[in-house]
Amino acid sequence: MNVFIQLLILISVPFVIVYAVYQFHLYKEGKAFYFNRIKWGTKINRARYLEIDTVLNKRISFYRHLSDNGRAKFVNRLCHLLAIKKIVAKGKLILTEEMKIVVCASVVQLTFGLRSYELDNIKGFCIHPTIFYNSFMKAYLKGSTPPEGFISLSWKDLEHGFLVENDKYNLGLHEVAHALKLSLKYAYDFDSKFASYITKWEKFGNVEFLKMKRGNESFLRKYGGVNEHEFFAVCIEHFFEVPEQFQYNLPKIFYHLTILLNIDPLNYEQDYRVVKQC
Helix, strand or coil: CHHHHHHHHHHHHHHHHHHHHHHHHHHHHCHHHHHHHHCCCCCCCHHHHHHHHHHHHHHCHHHHCCCHHHHHHHHHHHHHHHHHCEEEECCCCCCCHHHHHHHHHHHHHHCCCCCCCCCCCEEEEEEECCCEEECCCCEEECEECCCCEEEEEEHHHHHHHHHCCCCCCCHHHHHHHHHHHHHHHHCCCCCHHHHHHHHHHHHHHHHHHHHHHCCCCCCCCHHHHCCHHHHHHHHHHHHHHCHHHHHHHCHHHHHHHHHHHCCCCCCHHHCCCCCCCC
16 A cells, blocks of 8 residues: 555656646746736636736836736726726727726726725716717817716727827826716715825915916926816826926925825836825
8 A cells, every 4th residue: 555655656746746837837927817816806817817918018008017916906906897887889989808908997007006996986988989079068079077977088099198108198097087086076985095185285286277277387288277177187197107207397296196196106116106105
């Protein structure tokens, strides 16, 4: 009996070693997938994870800088949003899975540092091929965000926003910024820390907003002077697209925006974690 067991062990050991090496290889090649399954509990298979990861690596600069655990958190939140938000195509647009991933990535990126990220005042997204006519506003738009319901987006402009990373334009982040602020009034659940700090941030931003409203020159693009809501959305675009310039030109507004969102876009090495608190 002992000889039989010893023989069985000798035969099985090589297979165990090969299997262990194979699993280690998979782990090294896709640690974020393991984080997704084990730490974050994301219920997707490896093929689905690789599909999402490929799109995000190609499309979303913010995602490319994340650690394995940071990527796992991003994918976990994105999968949840894909499950609860309705995304519909308008006009002659053929909606693809890649488009859905990019749309939801806009929400995940902006709310990455917040506890609450679902924006349950927003039921989903209507994706148009390009600019569209809004009958309520009686104008052609690139994007629109109601207090409740569906965010409407031009795919052409949404795609451009992530393709060109430093032109201070990002339609997805702009419209999600509106939705995030509106969530404080219209959502069942919202981020309490964001809610408690938004008034303080607006206080620091008000001087620059009033300057822009009067038509004076600003580091921020002119559209931010239309009203306080557009000022916030434009600040969000600059915050993610040109953070170094933002910090240099408007350091107080930038700093308090890092506190408001609990994200420091300059801290690439630590998943954009805010290190200093005031």
